Amino acid sequence: MGLDYRVRCCPDGLVTDRRRRIRVLDCTIRDGGICNDWHFDEDLVSRTAAALDEAGVDYMEIGYRSRDGAFSREKNGAWRFCDEATLRRVLPERRRMKVAVMLDVGKADPEDIPARGESVIDVVRIATYAHQLDEALRLKDRAQSQGYETFMNVMAVSTLDPHEVDACLKRLAVSGVDNVALVDSFGALFPYHVRYLVRKYMNYLGEGIKVGVHLHNNQQQAFANSIAAIDEGVDFVDATVHGMGRGAGNCPLELLLFYLDNPRYDVRPILELVDEYATMRDELRWGYHLPYAITGFFNVHPRAGIERMSRPERYECRDMYEKLSHRLDQEAKEAI
């Protein structure tokens, strides 16, 4: 029984079977942690991990592993560091899902990556900007030689010129990395952008490297862009419980699991979690808000939106829009 038996007006068979091959990576604690400086208590992370595992989610990205001294341990919660002992306390002892941590280029030390046998971690994902790719590949090499699956996120692709994207992909294609995500850090992309880029990523990276997407929701496109990517044949999709994530947040895991309609996944444990995360959202205010929509539209970092959101009474979005328009006009003039 497929999706369309619910929507009666459309004949069956319009949905591509590609959704059945998708693997799901949850990054609620890692990316959602940007909203609360990773101050999730261990009990919530433990219940989140159990629910993700029960739901059949394939990967749980549980936080960043950061170099000692790179961040304050007072200001930041445990999931900014992902000490081995902490992870062991919260992860179900027997689990189907794989556990990933993210390494941020410049904030992580290759020497801190233990041998796979000494860790509960299965996957090391490296977050890099295009201009840091040398360092990112060194981290990747080290993680691989220590025995991990390696994933690579090249951030803010929407700000690169096409030839810069090509150059990154050419290097990644011969790097031996296992998995590369198309990352829309600013929530600037529409489905036609995603389709174009996914095709490009898949063409450059070839059969041996899996391709995924990590998409933000500034213009309410995170889930729609995921659907476009699935339709183009990606291997995996990132999502978070109730869309928790910086600014406008991510693709909501619950919507993705509904859509995949795959008996491999059971959305019900996630639905229980959402009740709890919905309460957090009232306080932390991720999701659709106009200041984030404006940064997405202008293809800039969400920090300008976060600043407006912290204003007590009004966001003054017209003012924000006019300033960004002016800046863009100036840049366009200078580029001539």
Add this chain to the structure above:
Amino acid sequence: MGLDYRVRCCPDGLVTDRRRRIRVLDCTIRDGGICNDWHFDEDLVSRTAAALDEAGVDYMEIGYRSRDGAFSREKNGAWRFCDEATLRRVLPERRRMKVAVMLDVGKADPEDIPARGESVIDVVRIATYAHQLDEALRLKDRAQSQGYETFMNVMAVSTLDPHEVDACLKRLAVSGVDNVALVDSFGALFPYHVRYLVRKYMNYLGEGIKVGVHLHNNQQQAFANSIAAIDEGVDFVDATVHGMGRGAGNCPLELLLFYLDNPRYDVRPILELVDEYATMRDELRWGYHLPYAITGFFNVHPRAGIERMSRPERYECRDMYEKLSHRLDQEAKEAI
């Protein structure tokens, strides 16, 4: 200068020029009114009308015109009735935009439609379910003979069988109506559904009848579905300020105007309004919430979601999901 100069990674020319032919219908007061029983004060409606007109929005659907006695004047605000005198007080005297009111089949009397010359109304839009089409066409005939442009919304198309959709469209094609909207009342559709249906609507209705979309956001697809519809060549799109509307709400007008990237429209007056509507959203709670996502997924009326949202502590979405799953399984068995 097109959209893609902002998103650098994609070459220009990927965006279809079809977005430049789109006309915009705002239904903030009419559809948003379902959230607050049309209790908008006249000052806000007046400022909304002025901003829409200044922004270049083509149509403002300002409320329902209802038969005397069909609804309580105590419980419902003025925009449930749209008395001529009220409309005259709030609308800018000189305006470019056209003013529409909605007539709900069964709640409106053909005899209440005044001659066009006696009214500030330009457009009469009729909301009907497929099985009420006879009555809807009588209202349409009356409105047309009184001199109005006539629009028709066949609601909840996602619950019809394909042959029922065909039958409606065949009748509408020869009805003389000016404009027909594809209406996703339950927020059940994905872009591939919308593309299929828009093609069908356009094929049946031919050159003489304009086609639009009215889409709900239960699964975060209202704007993405609008983009898909634009790409297929529709003539107009419905939207509301900050997505205000029943349950998960509608396509946000501000996102749509960003996307259209047409000098005909100026989004800035709308951005000022959003500051104010954002405050209302905190109280009225339209937008993405899991109970509405579940009704969208199951293709049922949002009332079950609205009931869950009114529960004080937790939505108990797992329970809601399991009950709707069970009901669907029963219906599937009975259908065999």
